[in-house]
Amino acid sequence: MAELTGEKDTGTASGNKPKGGLREVARLAGVSVTTASHALNGVGRVGADTRARVLAVAEEIGYRANPSARGLRRARTGLLGITHRTAIEGGITDIEYFVKIVNAATWTALSHGYSLVLVPPSLDGRPFDDLPLDGTIVIDPLTGDPLLTRLSQMGVPVVTTGRDLERRDEFSWVDNELSTCAIAALDHLESTGARRIALLTGSTGQSYDQDAKAAYLAWTKERGLPQITAEAAPGTDAAQAARELLDCAERPDALYVVLEKFGFAAAGVCRQLGLRIPEDVQVVVGADGEFARQADPRLTALDLHPEEIGREAAELLIRTVEKKVVGVERRLVAARLLERGSTRGA
């Protein structure tokens, strides 16, 4: 009982609760608040020793600028959004790729003094009306994405991950360099003996499908190999599409599946049809994840380095918000092929 009241103010000096504000720092350092502010923000004219003293005091008492006050003054909230586009309202977004991007972006935002809020997927972007964001990351925008239009009208800076195919020059983006990475996967299949390689993509109009398809068409054309493609709508017909691809006279001897879950479904279809992986059909999926790792056999996959994508996107967005970059900027991230049991070793 007595212990409780006694505990309350213990450790005030070293505690995590910011006690005094900037004023206190200034007082302890023997300068004005103006100078303290200047020293901490690295602006204005402050003597080197004075600055050092202020910084020392701030460190000492664990000073953190009150984000609300700072936001008020700077006309900024310190809040960044991140959202994933889905063709289905409220659709599942438990993709590992997505989660890893978010985590990386959160860390990056944090280290720059921003907070990242995860905006729930919604086709029209309603949630954005009530969020006071300084800027936002949009993962895998649709083609001609209405959300981007809306954000643009609202004047919210945007960085996309993947591109809106109709407006590739309007927004800054960070993207996978599929044009070369997809080819690495195809080369791998070819080098292990595949000659009839089929492509299975999604049909939601997101850029990764298109990129993979373009790479596939160019690559097969160059080699005079047959072009066998199929599309699966989001939902359950991935297995259906895979079955049509595999259950025919001139069966492919390899499958390049853009989405991880589709690849997983395709592997199930192979089993049902009595096709062995990788002996009868080799399988490569375009994004790594838990499904690819847990499948039997494990699926050879592209590691798209989502952490790097998230980090780059957040950094680009922050630079944009802070007006350190004027127009649009782009950044490509390379992927790496993880060879596993669904393809024959080279």
Added chain:
Amino acid sequence: MAELTGEKDTGTASGNKPKGGLREVARLAGVSVTTASHALNGVGRVGADTRARVLAVAEEIGYRANPSARGLRRARTGLLGITHRTAIEGGITDIEYFVKIVNAATWTALSHGYSLVLVPPSLDGRPFDDLPLDGTIVIDPLTGDPLLTRLSQMGVPVVTTGRDLERRDEFSWVDNELSTCAIAALDHLESTGARRIALLTGSTGQSYDQDAKAAYLAWTKERGLPQITAEAAPGTDAAQAARELLDCAERPDALYVVLEKFGFAAAGVCRQLGLRIPEDVQVVVGADGEFARQADPRLTALDLHPEEIGREAAELLIRTVEKKVVGVERRLVAARLLERGSTRGA
């Protein structure tokens, strides 16, 4: 060209950018800022017609209180955190259960004027030092969780989802009512003929494992059925644990697996051992998700209603932050059994 400059200020009145602040609302309604503020927040003494007029004006010009200013004045940031506990630093968190909780909590926070930031998993909770949070949700805390200790010291209000088994009375929580729901699953197995039911749990010291185990032990004891249990550490030995359970003389005829992914792994082991599901071994998993739905056959699972959990947790946290609830409060959420192909129909 001319069009561009013209477009810039179109729709100022109905636009999303807040034009004037509270002052503007007051001016248009012909009252003071004080009265406007009172009317909008439902406090103070304001005549009914005056209040209506203020609200109308605010609606009209699309007024939103500046969150920084409000935060500054109210000594609050409007930011809530949500984080998932993991025994492994930087561990994967792409569990559907988790994502659904986060989405629901985000919507709820939004509707109360808060923003939710997804705090990356980290054993020691470092990220929390740099986040100005009004409160936080901790999903599946560990036993004696150091993060909870730290948050408690920092004075950050906490609501957990699942419980810290060593401190069940110290924090408010929302939890699955496993004590009855696990039994529903066991009843189902029994009613379909199972007599040797084994339990496979995780070993990370999170409350759901313990709850499921307690329910299992009580239930089997009551019926005089054999008690066959195994634990799998986080990582890859779920298959190993399942194999030891299944590859023995007195083989179980049913498996209750607490974690979805472990159940998936166990199904793989069955296939390797030539055991048919559900003819030779029935399988129930304790949480639904994409793995359970995509497995072959699909796994009977408990739908834990993560949306409801997320919503309740957020509401409880907000009520706590706003001092509308004083001590701790608890809430149980029921689950529902989804019968699928891995168990025999009743």
Added chain:
DNA sequence: CCTCGTTGCCAATACGTTTTGGCACACACC
């Protein structure tokens, strides 16, 4: 007529920071 309680409203202040527009001093150059 005076007092008292109630109702409806408002002026002024506080929240903690950043930024503007200086002031004072020092040094150098004619």
Added chain:
DNA sequence: GGTGTGTGCCAAAACGTATTGGCAACGAGG
């Protein structure tokens, strides 16, 4: 000694809201 050019620092004014402590008007009760 004047004039110019930096340098180091500061007082005061924002930013937009919520809240405190009123003031005036009104009707009721003495």
